[in-house]
Amino acid sequence: MEHIEEAVNKSTKKAKKKTDGYNNQKWAILSISSIPLVMTLGNSMLIPVLPAMENELSITSFQVSMIITVYSIVAIFLIPIAGFLSDHIGRKKVIIPSLIIAGIGGIISGWAAWKMKDPYWLILVGRALQGVGAAGASPIVMPLVGDMFKNDDEVSSSLGLIETSNTFGKVLSPILGALLAGFIWFLPFFSIPVFCLISILLMLFLVKTPNKREKPIPVKQFFINIKKIFTDNGMWLYAIFAIGAILMFALFGVLFFLSDTLEKTFEIKDIKKGFLLAVPLCALCASSYVTGKIIKENKVLMKRLTFSGCLLSAAAIFILSFSEKLWFLIVMFLISGVGIGLALPCLDALITEGIEKAARGTISSIYSSMRFIGVAAGPPAVAVLLKHSDHILFYLLSGLIFLAAIYTFFAIKPEKE
Template sequence: MPPDRSVGIPWTSVAFQTILACSLIGVMGVPIVSPILPTLRTVFGISDAQAGLIITAYTLPGVFLTPFIGLFSDHFGRRPVVLPLLFLFGLSGAAIGFAPAFEVVLLLRLLQGVGASGLMVLAITLIGDFYDGAQRHAVIGVNGSAIGIGAATYPLIGGALASVSWNVPFAFFGISLLVGVVALFSLSEPSIDDPPSLREYADRIASAVLMPRALGLWVAAFCTFFLFYGGVLTSLSLLLSDVHGLSAAEIGVLFSMVSLANATMASQYGRVSKLLPARQLIAVGFVGFGVSLFGVWAATTPVTIGVLLVCFGLGFGVVMPTLDTTTAGLVPGHLRASMLGVLTSMLWLGQTVGPVAFTGIAQTAFDSTTAGYRFLLLFFGTSAALGGVAILAYFQFMAERDSILPFEAS
């Protein structure tokens, strides 16, 4: 079925519905699992560091595969790439519920991560293929809102399903199979330009990574997801269980606060972006991260922690759209996909390293993991807040001197 190119949101278009489904599935893999990490720790008799590997195994493939998803889809078409990813995600994810051992869980999570690695990139690619002008902006806005709502809902779903049995949340990943079947029979193949050669594409990626003006973006992207996946979704999940005795469902409710705040702030980004230059908006977001993590370290009740997670979500809703728009504006249109692929790879890298770093340090360098997590929240919270303030002060000082700033937004 061809896409609806009339002005407005094409709600009845199969192409549009597939795009939303790919985006929602692409962000499903961690928020559903994160609230049940304490439960999985008990089920498989594993340590905190091993529990963190459940997140890392899922995110690791995206670090290496994401920059090349665009190349594969350009050469072979969108359908031949997106359909296998949907089926691989659903089959491997649902199979985790039947895994007999922890090693099998990690293998299946690795395969699931391969499936997830390109879904969100392909969703944005399909938007560019099927829509243009004002309709493209409208579809991008709806797609972003859907991601925020999904990310807010998934912890609740994971926690609620885990109250039935530890393996029930993994059955939810089977939705990807239904989406794949619908797309198999209904999604049309968009027409695409002649693809670049592998050498040309590799040269583009190398140039993008080494652009001086882009280096700060890669660092900010890595640190954002390092803090979120390592500090919040992994470490805080285990702390909420061990210290406050919360169930998976209750942890899911708290984590949904981050995504709700993120979705709310992101929906107002058009207005927020007019207040400060991109470099300063990113710094403000990191101040929000720092205040949140520092506050979580000092908090004594789950309610207070929930309020502080809202602060983290607001910062997230500022930083992520700024990273996307600034990255897209650094280069001409024919290089934009390469740049966004590199940015996405940095995000996956942060997701991969964060859980391993937090759980590994807490388990090996401290007498108890609880003490380790609390110290790491204090350390990284303070570092993020002070770093954000320092960057704000630096650029304000440079602006007052009428100097040429090294990190300009387009």
């Protein structure tokens, strides 16, 4: 009996230690969650302001779309470099300077819009700097969380919160952007450095990364290791990259379609439009949060939820072709948001928990680049498809997400817990 009691006590103490460790890091996780929130606001907040910018700057619709696109294009190419640097010099040493660069970019864009007669090109320079900042900040969050916790349950739960914060930024963006632009059209640019400063202070004072850091691997050996990772894990890694890109392509494509339809078909604008755009994103946000809480370290469950989420989202978008009523559109987009929210935290956790710490930053950054490709490609692709038929758009998006579900089923093969 004594041996049994001793074993139970040891088990209880061990569990308590894990729980205490997670509880002690709660403020750190909330601070880290501010980074994807800020980076999402920095881009998506400008979407409802684009028509006003087009009028104020006297530019074409293509030129105004570049204010969004240049941000994503710069980030796509620089994210893998930022991930590589974070693996070698440390996560915070990459994140904090990146936040500073993003803030400077916001100041340059805002100052140009405020003071210059022809500010368009300098606004693009500022947006490009914000893209540089986004590349070195948001994608490094996933490996940073992986570094902070040894327990996979804590990693999954924290990543669920991070994905929720990212989604909450998308929910808040159209509302906040329309509200700020209601005062001065270029005010959203100046809000970026304020948000970045808050995030920098939180990172400096509340986030403590592990003290013991392994000696950086030589560059040549590092790339040999990366090659070996793709050789050994290529099938499921390529699957996650593709699925992440497809889901973000569909999400931003759907948001672009909904924004366009609300304004042109139903004549809904400004704050009311922002709130309606937030409905499917709220569903995605809640779904991401719950998923992060329940998946823990169960990789089989992660695969099942990703597969189910893709099927649910594909079905909802396919059914959109059955009716053009506003309430029906909102409900189907809400269901689609729930499906995407089921999948994204699982993909994050599979990447973070499936790759060794030394290469985690690089691999997760490649994954983030793939997601940015989806973000950048979604709206222009939908704009082209809308010239032909809404039904073609729905069939294409649902077909792509269904392919993501098939890819999940056959390519991701975790061992049973």
